[in-house]
Amino acid sequence: MIDFSPQLVQLLAIDGARKPRSDFDPWVEDLDGTALLALYRDMVVVRRIDTEATALQRQGELGLWPPLLGQEAAQVGSARALRSDDFIFPSYRENAVAYCRGVNLTDIVKVWRGNAQSGWDPYAVNMATPAIIIGAQTLHATGWALGAQRDDVDSVAITYFGDGATSQGDVNEAMVFAASFQAPVIFFCQNNQWAISEPVSVQAHRNIADRAPGFGIPSLRIDGNDVIAVMAATRMALDRARTGGGPTFIEAVTYRMGPHTTADDPTRYRDPAELAEWKTRDPVLRLHRLLTSLGQITPEVEAETAALADAAAAELRAGCIGMPDPEPLSVFDHVYTTPNATLELQRADYAGYLRSFDTDRDTAEQNRKA
Amino acid sequence: MTTLMTPAIVSTVPGLNAPQPTPLSETQTLTMGKAINEGLRQAMLDDPKVVLLGEDIGALGGVFRVTSDLLAQFGARRVIDTPLAESAIIGTAVGLAYRGYRPVCEIQFDGFIFPGFDQIVSQVAKFHYRTQGAVHMPITIRVPFGGGIGAAEHHSESPEAYFTHTSGLRVIAVSKAQDAYSLIRQAIASDDPVLYFEPKRRYHVKGEVVPELGLPMEQAVIVRPGTDVTLLSYGALVATARDAALAAAADGVSIEVIDLRSLSPVDYALVEASVRKTGRLVVTHEAARSGGLGGEIIATITERCFSYLESPPVRVTGFDVPYPPAKLESHHLPDLDRILDGVDRVMGRR
Numbered sequence: 252m253i254d255f256s257p258q259l260v261q262l263l264a265i266d267g268a269r270k271p272r273s274d275f276d277p278w279v280e281d282l283d284g285t286a287l288l289a290l291y292r293d294m295v296v297v298r299r300i301d302t303e304a305t306a307l308q309r310q311g312e313l314g315l316w317p318p319l320l321g322q323e324a325a326q327v328g329s330a331r332a333l334r335s336d337d338f339i340f341p342s343y344r345e346n347a348v349a350y351c352r353g354v355n356l357t358d359i360v361k362v363w364r365g366n367a368q369s370g371w372d373p374y375a376v377n378m379a380t381p382a383i384i385i386g387a388q389t390l391h392a393t394g395w396a397l398g399a400q401r402d403d404v405d406s407v408a409i410t411y412f413g414d415g416a417t418s419q420g421d422v423n424e425a426m427v428f429a430a431s432f433q434a435p436v437i438f439f440c441q442n443n444q445w446a447i448s449e450p451v452s453v454q455a456h457r458n459i460a461d462r463a464p465g466f467g468i469p470s471l472r473i474d475g476n477d478v479i480a481v482m483a484a485t486r487m488a489l490d491r492a493r494t495g496g497g498p499t500f501i502e503a504v505t506y507r508m509g510p511h512t513t514a515d516d517p518t519r520y521r522d523p524a525e526l527a528e529w530k531t532r533d534p535v536l537r538l539h540r541l542l543t544s545l546g547q548i549t550p551e552v553e554a555e556t557a558a559l560a561d562a563a564a565a566e567l568r569a570g571c572i573g574m575p576d577p578e579p580l581s582v583f584d585h586v587y588t589t590p591n592a593t594l595e596l597q598r599a600d601y602a603g604y605l606r607s608f609d610t611d612r613d614t615a616e617q618n619r620k621a
Numbered sequence: 622m623t624t625l626m627t628p629a630i631v632s633t634v635p636g637l638n639a640p641q642p643t644p645l646s647e648t649q650t651l652t653m654g655k656a657i658n659e660g661l662r663q664a665m666l667d668d669p670k671v672v673l674l675g676e677d678i679g680a681l682g683g684v685f686r687v688t689s690d691l692l693a694q695f696g697a698r699r700v701i702d703t704p705l706a707e708s709a710i711i712g713t714a715v716g717l718a719y720r721g722y723r724p725v726c727e728i729q730f731d732g733f734i735f736p737g738f739d740q741i742v743s744q745v746a747k748f749h750y751r752t753q754g755a756v757h758m759p760i761t762i763r764v765p766f767g768g769g770i771g772a773a774e775h776h777s778e779s780p781e782a783y784f785t786h787t788s789g790l791r792v793i794a795v796s797k798a799q800d801a802y803s804l805i806r807q808a809i810a811s812d813d814p815v816l817y818f819e820p821k822r823r824y825h826v827k828g829e830v831v832p833e834l835g836l837p838m839e840q841a842v843i844v845r846p847g848t849d850v851t852l853l854s855y856g857a858l859v860a861t862a863r864d865a866a867l868a869a870a871a872d873g874v875s876i877e878v879i880d881l882r883s884l885s886p887v888d889y890a891l892v893e894a895s896v897r898k899t900g901r902l903v904v905t906h907e908a909a910r911s912g913g914l915g916g917e918i919i920a921t922i923t924e925r926c927f928s929y930l931e932s933p934p935v936r937v938t939g940f941d942v943p944y945p946p947a948k949l950e951s952h953h954l955p956d957l958d959r960i961l962d963g964v965d966r967v968m969g970r971r
Contacts, residue, residue: 338719338720340716367753368747368750368751368752369751369752369753372752372755373719373752373755373756374755374756379719380751380752384739384743384744387712387739387740387743387744389712390708390709390711390712390713390715390716390740391712391713391715391716391719391744392716393709393712393713393716394712394713394714394715394716394717394718394719394720394724395716395717395719395720396716397701397713397716397717398716398717398719398720398721398722399720401672401698401699401722402720408716420708420736421708421709421712421739421740424704424706424708424709424712425709425712425713427704427706427709428703428704428706428709428713431703431704432701584750584753584754585749585750585752585753585754586749586750586788586789587749587789587791587813588749588754588757588811588812588813589812589813591886592839592886592888592889592890593885593886593887593889594788594886
């Protein structure tokens with residue numbers, strides 16, 4: 252159960268065997284073969300999207316991409332536990348969460364193509380756009396939860412962040428506030444072992460999960476590559492928050508199998524043996540093994556899943572490449588909600604400057620004709 | 622399961638069941654601090670989504686008593702005594718705004734705003750732009766600012782230029798009770814985030830307050846008309862500038878005193894019209910000179926009104942030093958004589 256010195260919770264062993272636990276099993280008793288297959292499909296599709304986005308970056312279509320390879324179970328398992336009225340405050344790597352939330356695939360890469368500073372309307376999917384300042388979003392989630400508390404609704408905020416973020420003041424302040432006000436918020440830490448080149452041991456001498464109890468927040472330490480444990484833990488935390496139990500901290504122990512972003516080179520700082528070891532704990536492979544043992548994996552299922560993933564990749568690629576560039580003068584849009592005289596003058600000046608090139612071209616054209 | 626901390630018990634706060642004060646309904650003479658208090662009260666009555674967050678703002682009513690009695694009237698769900706963490710005060714206000722609230726944050730002293738600086742600059746200021754207008758940040762951040770009260774370090778600063786340099790924020794500095802009342806209501810009603818600077822050495826100065834919104838907050842006002850020199854000021858120095866104008870008048874120099882009120886955006890239309898008339902410009906602020914608002918205003922006016930200028934504009938400001946100890950602050954702060962010295966310079970008298 253939830254404890255101040257939590258042990259790692261695992262419900263799905265590396266070999267695909269289901270490990271029963273009386274304290275967690277009730278939270279996932281509805282996960283039959285069909286439900287597990289749906290989670291598997293999500294994980295396969297998001298891995299394919301992730302791979303495609305990396306390829307798009309390599310081909311010059313995206314400026315940057317932060318791969319989530321290896322973190323599919325942590326993201327899909329938690330995202331699929333949420334209600335539509337719960338609100339998500341993510342970092343920049345939660346693209347599988349965005350997929351589960353129904354964010355348009357093209358919108359997911361809009362930021363990384365440089366077309367906008369965020370890709371979607373947060374209120375359309377109840378998911379904030381990615382926060383790039385490390386840990387800043389944990390405070391936003393806590394504030395949103397204070398609002399939900401004041402509205403007397405049982406909606407819950409969940410915020411995603413990494414092991415590196417736990418060193419940030421904002422994350423610690425968010426836990427202080429959440430505990431003080433017993434805010435309905437879940438702190439979902441994906442401990443993927445690396446903050447760019449710094450191993451988690453630089454951030455913490457003990458398990459990350461051990462920190463929260465000091466703030467008065469109970470925590471769970473779960474196998475983040477075990478989609479069943481992730482879903483069980485998230486549902487447990489959601490239930491606590493909905494029933495006035497306050498915040499919960501979840502450390503999902505996982506692994507960033509790829510680089511921090513496409514600009515990173517993990518071969519400079521990471522032992523290949525470590526990656527090889529974590530590949531044996533692959534979250535997708537593990538669920539595939541369970542489903543195989545349950546008789547859910549048939550050639551037809553494999554083909555359907557592959558087709559689904561390919562279709563998503565094709566949609567992403569077409570949407571990315573077909574995205575129109577923003578209009579130059581839109582650089583001035585939405586700085587304020589109302590017109591601002593100083594800024595309107597700059598807009599007018601720059602519009603005139605741009606038009607001056609049209610005039611030059613027109614004159615040159617006329618001269619040429621004459 | 623584990624033992625959980627329980628939330629603070631608020632029902633035992635003294636005065637929680639005090640009779641509810643009625644809002645300001647007629648003209649009254651109030652201190653500036655009380656005028657802000659009345660403005661906050663009216664804003665909270667007008668909109669149930671207005672919530673206050675800050676340190677010691679509840680039972681104590683704030684270290685300057687600006688939020689006095691609001692806890693008793695509106696309860697702990699709307700007047701929130703927070704843990705001592707400025708970044709979290711601002712950051713949770715962002716989350717509340719996300720959910721449709723209009724948070725009003727109190728930063729206890731000017732020099733305490735910097736732990737919250739990242740949330741203000743990276744989040745509050747940028748959310749509307751980042752989300753292409755989808756997410757509004759109707760957050761008001763109240764900041765007692767400026768010196769002249771003999772305080773310890775970090776209690777007398779003028780950090781406004783950090784925020785006027787940040788796109789996406791509106792910045793207001795009030796100088797008197799009426800504006801304090803009207804502009805706090807406007808700031809809270811604004812869908813843009815507003816930094817609202819309160820000159821702490823004027824908190825106790827009384828003035829007549831009409832319970833009205835008055836001119837839009839982005840408009841500057843002419844405090845005293847004149848023909849020879851335009852003297853720009855804001856916050857605590859508006860009163861000093863007015864005194865300077867009175868003194869100069871006795872000396873035959875007619876000074877037009879302008880209270881900027883809005884530091885971002887600056888009401889350049891009004892300032893330009895004044896400088897075209899007077900041909901001379903003095904800007905005064907407590908904040909350090911280099912990179913300060915005075916330099917920006919003078920550059921803009923010089924660009925737009927160069928041919929109208931009779932002499933180089935002059936800045937009368939704090940020095941480029943960290944805020945000095947109390948025994949030295951009278952040297953650092955512009956006062957009547959230093960402002961008049963600046964006037965003499967634009968008049969070519971020295």
